[in-house]
Amino acid sequence: MNARALPGVGEHRYYVAAAIGVIVVVLAGFSIDVPLLSHLGSVSVLVRAHGLIMLTWVALFFAQALLVARHRVDLHMRLGIFGVVLAVAVIVADTATLITACRLGPPHMPPGVPPSLFLAFGLFNLFTFAALVGAAIALRKRRSDWHKRLMLLAMLLLLDAALARFIGAYTTWTVDSSTVRNLFVLACVAVDTFRCRRLHPAFVIGGVLVFANDYLANWAAATPVWLHFSQALSIR
Numbered sequence: 001m002n003a004r005a006l007p008g009v010g011e012h013r014y015y016v017a018a019a020i021g022v023i024v025v026v027l028a029g030f031s032i033d034v035p036l037l038s039h040l041g042s043v044s045v046l047v048r049a050h051g052l053i054m055l056t057w058v059a060l061f062f063a064q065a066l067l068v069a070r071h072r073v074d075l076h077m078r079l080g081i082f083g084v085v086l087a088v089a090v091i092v093a094d095t096a097t098l099i100t101a102c103r104l105g106p107p108h109m110p111p112g113v114p115p116s117l118f119l120a121f122g123l124f125n126l127f128t129f130a131a132l133v134g135a136a137i138a139l140r141k142r143r144s145d146w147h148k149r150l151m152l153l154a155m156l157l158l159l160d161a162a163l164a165r166f167i168g169a170y171t172t173w174t175v176d177s178s179t180v181r182n183l184f185v186l187a188c189v190a191v192d193t194f195r196c197r198r199l200h201p202a203f204v205i206g207g208v209l210v211f212a213n214d215y216l217a218n219w220a221a222a223t224p225v226w227l228h229f230s231q232a233l234s235i236r
Helices: 009-042 045-069 073-104 115-138 144-157 160-170 177-196 201-221 224-232
Strands: none
Touching: 009 045, 009 144, 009 160, 009 177, 045 073, 045 144, 073 115, 115 144, 115 201, 115 224, 144 177, 144 201, 160 177, 177 201, 201 224
16 A cells, blocks of 8 residues: 555544454354363474464454554555565465365364365465455555455455354354355445445455355366366375
């Protein structure tokens, strides 16, 4: 973002509120893992690194929204350099965790989900996350309005794990986490559209990517090419 394109107070509040909502969802979902904090020795280094990286990403998203709300765009842009490195770390750590979980099988994966399908959903999520973050970074100076909306979509895309835990532990819902995540996306788009009195094209293009992501993963997981790919990674 640049100082000439600072949004109004309402826009500041919108993104700070969205960041707080993300934190609430993450804390609620991963609250079932709190007992593990007293037994970290039983958790692999990969899982600990993955958890730390993801929590740092959530904290960074909140910090960036708060910095802009306080008109510290200079710090926001400096911290953005760290954000680029962290985004790469998210992709690398999440990919490694996905493959390891699939190799280990239950109870390291959602019950009833075949490893090839679990891997497809996870990797397609990461492909879409990388596309959204990459586009947001490329547009950060020229189109700050696109930048912040694409970053919000990328953040929402990573909520599947927290939502799956929350749904499985605290509800009797039969809906899957990606459906609930998409409802959050629609809610954010609806609020932004009402607030700005128009549907922003960043939400149109980014939203299509997010929604198409799940259908493509579901389709790809059943193809011979993906099954061979899964087997090559020693997926059971």
